[in-house]
Amino acid sequence: MADMTRRRIAIGVDVGGSGVKVGAVDVNTGELIGERRRVATPQPSTPAAVVRVIARLVDRIAKAAAAPDAPVGVGVPSVVIDGVTKSAANVDAGWVDFDAREALTEAIGRPVRVLNDADAAGLAEMRFGAGVGVAGTVFVLTLGTGLGSGMFLDGRLVPNTELGHMEIRGRDAERRSAAVARTRRGLSWKAWAADLDEHLHAIDRLFSPDLIILGGGVSKSADKFLGRLTVRPPVVAAVLRNDAGIVGAAMAAAESAPIS
Numbered sequence: 089m090a091d092m093t094r095r096r097i098a099i100g101v102d103v104g105g106s107g108v109k110v111g112a113v114d115v116n117t118g119e120l121i122g123e124r125r126r127v128a129t130p131q132p133s134t135p136a137a138v139v140r141v142i143a144r145l146v147d148r149i150a151k152a153a154a155a156p157d158a159p160v161g162v163g164v165p166s167v168v169i170d171g172v173t174k175s176a177a178n179v180d181a182g183w184v185d186f187d188a189r190e191a192l193t194e195a196i197g198r199p200v201r202v203l204n205d206a207d208a209a210g211l212a213e214m215r216f217g218a219g220v221g222v223a224g225t226v227f228v229l230t231l232g233t234g235l236g237s238g239m240f241l242d243g244r245l246v247p248n249t250e251l252g253h254m255e256i257r258g259r260d261a262e263r264r265s266a267a268v269a270r271t272r273r274g275l276s277w278k279a280w281a282a283d284l285d286e287h288l289h290a291i292d293r294l295f296s297p298d299l300i301i302l303g304g305g306v307s308k309s310a311d312k313f314l315g316r317l318t319v320r321p322p323v324v325a326a327v328l329r330n331d332a333g334i335v336g337a338a339m340a341a342a343e344s345a346p347i348s
């Protein structure tokens with residue numbers, strides 16, 4: 089029988105538009121074990137190039153954590169159905185209909201769990217961060233190169249929501265509300281907060297969520313924009329910040345692996 093007091097380690101990978109991050113995670117506590125590694129996302133970000141980078145980093149991290157057989161979870165910025173990536177908004181078009189699970193399993197040499205990056209970050213925030221114990225409908229939105237969404241109903245993930253691609257003013261919403269939209273367009277925090285607010289109002293009209301959690305690197309500057317939001321549901325900054333994607337991917341891997 090599994091010893092629940094023993095440390096359970098899994099390796100989480102977070103593939104983003106600008107970086108690939110990997111860490112070993114104690115999935116009982118959500119804490120990273122040892123260093124995490126980040127390398128720039130290969131350009132072009134073809135599946136073959138990214139898979140190679142992931143396999144190399146996973147190998148190093150697994151060795152450093154003395155956990156050569158730890159389950160591996162990989163969060164990618166795509167819709168993921170049965171291990172196959174179905175979309176590619178901020179990555180190379182080669183990810184559309186790519187069997188990521190098969191390619192990663194082959195490259196790493198053991199079963200790999202693949203899921204959407206914002207779904208992964210959401211799992212971590214709901215278990216260890218701002219969503220702990222929150223019932224009802226909760227969205228975890230990751231604001232980065234794109235805008236990702238993880239939807240939770242009574243703590244359970246509803247996978248593959250893509251609220252970054254809602255249409256607002258005739259465009260993909262994330263073109264205005266993702267974190268890079270602010271720097272790309274040279275906007276003040278105030279002007280960008282107004283665009284983000286418009287997106288959150290549209291989400292509220294459709295889903296009436298009980299809580300919205302904002303994550304991604306920009307959440308560390310939450311004091312610059314949270315107070316400007318006028319949307320009805322409470323909006324809070326994520327607690328896990330930039331490591332949520334790694335932690336959630338590791339959790340997903342550990343929870344789909346047989347307990348040994």
Ligand code: BGC
Binds near residue numbers: 235
């Ligand atoms: C992608 C999502 C992803 C988000 C954050 C969006 O452009 O469509 O799948 O979760 O970016 O990376």
